[in-house]
Amino acid sequence: MINIKIGVLALQGAFMEHERILTEAGAVCTEVRRPADLTGLDGLVLPGGESTVQGQLLQKSGLFAPLRELITDGLPTLATCAGLILLAQKIRGSSVIHLGTLPVTVKRNAYGRQLSSFVTEEPVKGIGSFPMIFIRAPYIERTAENVEILAKVNGNIVAVKYGNQIGLSFHPELSDNPNIHERFLALCRD
Amino acid sequence: MNQTQYELNKGLAQMLKGGVIMDVTTPEQAKIAEEAGACAVMALERIPADIRAAGGVSRMSDPKMIRGIQDTVSIPVMAKCRIGHFVEAQVLQAIEIDYIDESEVLSPADDVYHIDKTAFQVPFVCGARDLGEALRRINEGAAMIRTKGEPGTGDVVQAVRHMRKMNAQIRQLVSMKKDELFEAAKQLQIPCELALYVHENGKLPVVNFAAGGVATPADAALMMQLGAEGVFVGSGIFKSGNPAKRAAAIVQAVTNYTDAALIARLSEDLGEAMVGINPDEIKLIMEERGL
Numbered sequence: 394m395i396n397i398k399i400g401v402l403a404l405q406g407a408f409m410e411h412e413r414i415l416t417e418a419g420a421v422c423t424e425v426r427r428p429a430d431l432t433g434l435d436g437l438v439l440p441g442g443e444s445t446v447q448g449q450l451l452q453k454s455g456l457f458a459p460l461r462e463l464i465t466d467g468l469p470t471l472a473t474c475a476g477l478i479l480l481a482q483k484i485r486g487s488s489v490i491h492l493g494t495l496p497v498t499v500k501r502n503a504y505g506r507q508l509s510s511f512v513t514e515e516p517v518k519g520i521g522s523f524p525m526i527f528i529r530a531p532y533i534e535r536t537a538e539n540v541e542i543l544a545k546v547n548g549n550i551v552a553v554k555y556g557n558q559i560g561l562s563f564h565p566e567l568s569d570n571p572n573i574h575e576r577f578l579a580l581c582r583d
Numbered sequence: 584m585n586q587t588q589y590e591l592n593k594g595l596a597q598m599l600k601g602g603v604i605m606d607v608t609t610p611e612q613a614k615i616a617e618e619a620g621a622c623a624v625m626a627l628e629r630i631p632a633d634i635r636a637a638g639g640v641s642r643m644s645d646p647k648m649i650r651g652i653q654d655t656v657s658i659p660v661m662a663k664c665r666i667g668h669f670v671e672a673q674v675l676q677a678i679e680i681d682y683i684d685e686s687e688v689l690s691p692a693d694d695v696y697h698i699d700k701t702a703f704q705v706p707f708v709c710g711a712r713d714l715g716e717a718l719r720r721i722n723e724g725a726a727m728i729r730t731k732g733e734p735g736t737g738d739v740v741q742a743v744r745h746m747r748k749m750n751a752q753i754r755q756l757v758s759m760k761k762d763e764l765f766e767a768a769k770q771l772q773i774p775c776e777l778a779l780y781v782h783e784n785g786k787l788p789v790v791n792f793a794a795g796g797v798a799t800p801a802d803a804a805l806m807m808q809l810g811a812e813g814v815f816v817g818s819g820i821f822k823s824g825n826p827a828k829r830a831a832a833i834v835q836a837v838t839n840y841t842d843a844a845l846i847a848r849l850s851e852d853l854g855e856a857m858v859g860i861n862p863d864e865i866k867l868i869m870e871e872r873g874l
Binding site: 403404405406407408409410426441442443445446449450453454474475501502505506507508510511512526528529564567 | 587590591592594595597598599600601602617620621622623653657658659676679680681682704705706831834835837838839842
């Protein structure tokens with residue numbers, strides 16, 4: 394098998410957890426902090442963390458423009474929680490747009506504060522039943538028509554795919570189930 | 584707290600990694616901290632340097648003041664309760680705080696027992712000077728650890744000492760034969776299962792931040808290179824000449840903690856750092872509270 398090289402945005406948050414699960418699945422991971430770290434990637438992961446922090450550091454690090462270009466050019470991208478907020482074209486109640494490459498509207502902290510964080514198990518399209526860990530999570534309020542909805546929890550959209558971008562409200566990197574990451578690596582191999 | 588809630592609480596700490604948690608006393612400061620890139624704020628009435636200067640008994644903050652900060656920012660809000668004061672913790676849980684810091688910065692309410700943190704839904708972070716303290720707090724239910732350092736001094740020496748000691752003790756446990764762990768657990772005053780976890784994984788079972796005396800971008804990067812997973816900055820920001828600029832510089836230094844050229848640029852023109860005090864100049868040693 395050829396080594397797939399995945400860049401994991403390492404500005405802030407739970408990037409090491411993604412690296413662990415991707416490495417176990419056979420990928421080579423590189424931490425992305427500067428534009429120079431973006432060369433030769435087969436895929437990109439935008440991890441969970443605080444989207445306000447990551448959004449600011451995207452600008453200050455000079456990563457914003459080259460990263461956005463890679464995503465719009467079709468580099469496979471897996472975004473979880475804060476990463477989903479970075480990709481969204483609209484954030485409810487806010488004029489801030491970060492990368493804005495995914496035509497969805499997200500609601501931040503949609504379930505409330507930490508006491509409302511929860512775990513559930515629901516089906517994800519093409520994956521099957523999956524343990525979903527929601528931590529101060531966002532959900533997707535609406536999507537453009539050509540966005541594929543992969544999963545809903547209690548009627549709210551929590552997983553979508555648009556082109557090569559996958560956006561998730563929950564944290565597959567905190568679970569022991571590698572299926573979503575393996576599916577993402579398959580996308581990177583194509 | 585059931586196991587699922589504990590995993591969620593440890594998970595929130597994982598989301599804070601690589602970030603800076605800043606002490607704030609007003610909604611205006613909270614806004615400055617959020618805009619500078621804080622990954623969470625610690626809401627308290629007085630920052631540690633002022634607690635030190637004021638003396639007397641230091642308690643949990645006014646819930647109304649904490650709510651004001653919760654309403655201002657979208658990032659997680661933490662607040663401190665006194666060591667052993669489980670009712671202050673119940674109050675903070677009732678106002679849906681995101682994280683409770685059972686903190687030696689406030690006057691201890693109990694000189695023997697810490698809070699049974701397993702009885703709460705809300706997550707706790709606790710200070711520790713060494714591996715034994717860290718694992719005792721985890722055994723009581725803490726979902727995150729930070730070094731104690733010596734709060735409100737602007738002097739990073741104790742945070743360095745605590746982080747080095749913890750990591751040295753972790754390396755010792757890792758290198759032991761399995762049958763030696765029982766005695767090590769006894770010496771550290773911790774359960775054997777936690778000694779075994781550290782032996783097998785080479786790290787604490789929860790996220791470990793640095794705290795106490797961090798005042799400059801270089802201080803923050805130092806703690807990261809010593810193995811901290813993120814940094815608390817207490818008095819260092821709002822006791823300095825230009826809080827917004829210093830806060831933003833410390834945030835970038837934590838992300839790029841091995842990039843000396845960038846840290847050099849970040850350290851330029853930050854204005855006055857907080858005036859530090861040396862540990863031998865102070866009478867009140869907060870790190871000795873709650874062992």
